[in-house]
Amino acid sequence: MRGNFNPPSRETFEALAQAALDGMPVEFRQQLGDIVTKVEEFATREQLESVGLSDKWELSGLYEGRPLPDQSIWESGTLPPAIYLFRQPLLAEMRQSGVGLEELVRHVVVHEAGHHFGFSDDDMHALEDQADD
Numbered sequence: 001m002r003g004n005f006n007p008p009s010r011e012t013f014e015a016l017a018q019a020a021l022d023g024m025p026v027e028f029r030q031q032l033g034d035i036v037t038k039v040e041e042f043a044t045r046e047q048l049e050s051v052g053l054s055d056k057w058e059l060s061g062l063y064e065g066r067p068l069p070d071q072s073i074w075e076s077g078t079l080p081p082a083i084y085l086f087r088q089p090l091l092a093e094m095r096q097s098g099v100g101l102e103e104l105v106r107h108v109v110v111h112e113a114g115h116h117f118g119f120s121d122d123d124m125h126a127l128e129d130q131a132d133d
Helices: 009-024 045-050 088-096 100-114 121-132
Strands: 037-039 062-063 082-086
Touching: 009 037, 009 082, 009 088, 009 100, 037 121, 062 100, 082 088, 082 100, 088 100, 100 121
Parallel strands: 037 082
Antiparallel strands: 062 082
């Protein structure tokens, strides 16, 4: 993109993330009730290290929390699960790929929500490949 690119605000990202969650099938939405979405400019060093990355531009989203299959009714005092969107890497990916921001945010939110349900990255890539067939 050229010219005066006015990047979308944090609030725009938050609204798109909420729309992506709201657009999920009801049976999934019911199990996402306590999940929060957070928009940050970049991942922290600790977040990058948690997924084996060192370059802050390589991580566009992250799920932090205990996946549903690992949760217990006996747990208390834990923070709610969170889906992080990292604004600058997402904006860079949007510019490089030409994919629209809404589609990109939806993809990342759905991917990270998959971790909430206990899916690994490999599981989700396999499901995406099947959906593309």
